[in-house]
Amino acid sequence: MEASTTKLAIEQIAERITDAVMEHRLPPGIKLVEEKLAGAFGVSRTKIRQALTLLAKEGLVTLHPNRGAFVKRPSAEEARDLFATRRLVEPEIVRNVIARACEQDIARLHQHLEEEAQARATGDRRRIIRLSGQFHMLLAALAGNAFIEKLMAELCPLTCLIIALYDAPQTPACPEDEHRQIVDAIENHDEAAAIRLMLHHLEHIESELMLDAAPKLDIHWETLYG
Amino acid sequence: MEASTTKLAIEQIAERITDAVMEHRLPPGIKLVEEKLAGAFGVSRTKIRQALTLLAKEGLVTLHPNRGAFVKRPSAEEARDLFATRRLVEPEIVRNVIARACEQDIARLHQHLEEEAQARATGDRRRIIRLSGQFHMLLAALAGNAFIEKLMAELCPLTCLIIALYDAPQTPACPEDEHRQIVDAIENHDEAAAIRLMLHHLEHIESELMLDAAPKLDIHWETLYG
DNA sequence: TCTTAAAAAATTGTATGCAATCCGTTAAAC
DNA sequence: GTTTAACGGATTGCATACAATTTTTTAAGA
Numbered sequence: 001m002e003a004s005t006t007k008l009a010i011e012q013i014a015e016r017i018t019d020a021v022m023e024h025r026l027p028p029g030i031k032l033v034e035e036k037l038a039g040a041f042g043v044s045r046t047k048i049r050q051a052l053t054l055l056a057k058e059g060l061v062t063l064h065p066n067r068g069a070f071v072k073r074p075s076a077e078e079a080r081d082l083f084a085t086r087r088l089v090e091p092e093i094v095r096n097v098i099a100r101a102c103e104q105d106i107a108r109l110h111q112h113l114e115e116e117a118q119a120r121a122t123g124d125r126r127r128i129i130r131l132s133g134q135f136h137m138l139l140a141a142l143a144g145n146a147f148i149e150k151l152m153a154e155l156c157p158l159t160c161l162i163i164a165l166y167d168a169p170q171t172p173a174c175p176e177d178e179h180r181q182i183v184d185a186i187e188n189h190d191e192a193a194a195i196r197l198m199l200h201h202l203e204h205i206e207s208e209l210m211l212d213a214a215p216k217l218d219i220h221w222e223t224l225y226g
Numbered sequence: 227m228e229a230s231t232t233k234l235a236i237e238q239i240a241e242r243i244t245d246a247v248m249e250h251r252l253p254p255g256i257k258l259v260e261e262k263l264a265g266a267f268g269v270s271r272t273k274i275r276q277a278l279t280l281l282a283k284e285g286l287v288t289l290h291p292n293r294g295a296f297v298k299r300p301s302a303e304e305a306r307d308l309f310a311t312r313r314l315v316e317p318e319i320v321r322n323v324i325a326r327a328c329e330q331d332i333a334r335l336h337q338h339l340e341e342e343a344q345a346r347a348t349g350d351r352r353r354i355i356r357l358s359g360q361f362h363m364l365l366a367a368l369a370g371n372a373f374i375e376k377l378m379a380e381l382c383p384l385t386c387l388i389i390a391l392y393d394a395p396q397t398p399a400c401p402e403d404e405h406r407q408i409v410d411a412i413e414n415h416d417e418a419a420a421i422r423l424m425l426h427h428l429e430h431i432e433s434e435l436m437l438d439a440a441p442k443l444d445i446h447w448e449t450l451y452g
Numbered sequence: 453t454c455t456t457a458a459a460a461a462a463t464t465g466t467a468t469g470c471a472a473t474c475c476g477t478t479a480a481a482c
Numbered sequence: 483g484t485t486t487a488a489c490g491g492a493t494t495g496c497a498t499a500c501a502a503t504t505t506t507t508t509a510a511g512a
Contacts, residue, residue: 010279034494044467046272049495053236053276057283059376066473066494078372085373092314146304147311150285151377260464270497271464292464292503 013041013051014058021060021071022133022160023126028073032061058154060161072161076211079162083206086155089148090136090202091195094182096143098191105142109183112138116179133160135179159205166209178204239267239277240284247286247297248359248386249352254299258287284380286387298387302437305388308381309432315374315381316362316428317421320408322369324417331368335409338364342405359386361405385431392435404430 008016017037020026037048052069055061062072074082097105112135119127133156140152178201185194234242243263246252263274278295281287288298300308323331338361345353359382366378404427411420 033492035492045494046466046468050276050279054279054283057280067475068494081371081373084371088314088318088374145307145310147285147307147377147381148314151373155373259462261462272496272498275465293505294464 008041008043008047010047010050010054013037013043013047014054016041017051017055018058018060018157019130022130022157024129024160024164025126026071028071028161028165030071032069032071034068058157060154060157072158073165074158074162076166079166079206079209079211082155082158082162083202085151086136086159086202087199089151089155090139090198093140093143093148093152094186094194094198095191096145097139098186098189098194100144101142101186106183106187108138108142109186113180113183129160129163132179133157139182162209163205166211166213168208168210234267234269234273236273236276236280239263239269239273240280242267243277243281244284244286244383245356248356248383250355250386250390251352252297254297254387254391256297258295258297260294284383286380286383298384299391300384300388302392305392305432305435305437308384308388309428311377312362312381312385312428313425315377316365316424319366319369319374319378320412320420320424321417322371323365324412324415324420326370327368327412332409332413334364334368335412339406339409355386355389358405359383365408388435389431392437392439394434394436 017026017032026032032052034045034048034052037051038045041048052061052063056063056069060072062070064070112131116128116131116135119131137149137152137156140149143149178197182194182197182201185197243252243258252258258278260271260274260278263277264271267274278287278289282289282295286298288296290296338357342354342357342361345357363375363378363382366375369375404423408420408423408427411423
């Protein structure tokens with residue numbers, strides 16, 4: 001979120017804020033002060049304001065009138081709705097990818113798995129979390145339906161947020177081989193297996209959350225910039 | 227789109243523009259000049275601009291840098307993607323409504339059917355088109371999943387747009403009884419029938435479009451305000 | 453008459469300034 | 483000591499002014 005020399009479009013600003021949320025650098029509930037962001041990005045408040053309305057539409061940010069913008073704190077019910085939606089949509093994504101993917105697409109998937117493995121090897125937890133989400137966004141992109149792709153582009157950052165809020169203290173990040181197994185099944189055109197693995201993967205993520213417990217209340221200022 | 231005395235929030239501005247699109251008052255491809263809208267709504271361009279970025283995110287408007295905002299002209303491929311998405315999502319909506327709907331919800335559905343019948347009786351074609359879309363939005367709202375509701379709130383106006391672009395010249399609006407039959411099946415908790423009717427309804431709408439022909443090219447200025 | 457070039461008008465992109473609102477602090481009252 | 487009121491600073495909401503860009507108009511040339 002450091003100032004940049006090139007002029008940023010509002011979508012790019014929104015994207016950088018989204019990345020920060022996905023990497024848990026901006027925790028749920030934190031206030032996004034317009035002037036601070038304007039300074040950080042080297043633009044006027046006008047553009048920040050537009051970026052924030054965009055993010056609010058996306059659902060990543062909550063706008064309280066006259067009080068400002070805050071990173072969303074999804075309720076447990078929203079979290080359940082989100083996973084229900086993903087369980088509906090992602091099997092369809094898998095079906096479409098199997099039906100449409102060319103060699104180049106498969107190569108991109110392998111490349112992504114490689115990046116994930118690398119992030120795991122270096123222990124870069126933030127990158128691991130973001131890449132985990134982006135795996136599903138990549139799949140959605142390869143499925144070739146613009147609306148479903150856009151939906152997943154919203155649901156994935158929100159999922160990261162939910163994990164930040166409801167994750168058990170010392171849960172390890174999603175096991176890498178679940179992603180790899182899904183790619184394997186896709187490559188083998190084994191639709192049933194791919195869907196089963198995807199659903200299992202989603203249920204696995206959701207089951208490790210503590211959706212019945214109260215969400216984490218406080219922002220962990222000490223490690224915010226750690 | 228006339229000027230108003232009360233101060234409009236940007237969401238309300240976006241909503242009024244959406245309504246105008248749904249009622250085919252703003253045809254696909256038309257340019258939305260910021261100053262004109264600002265005058266019409268009695269606000270400054272700043273707010274119009276935010277409303278337009280919102281609508282662009284929603285997919286109802288296309289933003290060409292330095293050239294302005296235009297009501298979207300969805301391609302045939304986008305139209306097919308849209309219906310594919312609706313065929314995926316709306317059966318789930320029907321399932322959830324059957325599982326969750328209380329008497330009050332059913333009453334709202336009946337009330338809506340009544341409004342549709344009334345619009346049909348008075349021959350108010352614009353209102354018929356908008357209400358047809360809003361029937362599906364109402365169902366989505368009753369399904370109780372915020373993400374699916376939001377998705378449908380985007381897909382329905384776009385569907386109206388697609389109908390404006392690809393509809394056969396003298397196709398009558400969707401037969402009313404298809405909506406009524408769906409509500410009947412929901413009331414009877416007949417999930418299989420409700421889903422079958424919904425899919426049939428969607429296929430019916432899509433099949434009457436001329437997605438293989440070139441979209442209507444020009445804006446019909448003569449009847450724009452007719 | 454058609455094409456090209458230049459000037460003018462219209463429109464978008466961005467920053468800034470000011471009013472309205474909210475938040476935290478201090479002071480007063482009970 | 484606790485609650486309430488009022489002040490000052492900070493922040494948001496909005497309109498406006500100006501720069502950058504595009505579109506339209508006008509004029510000249512082939």
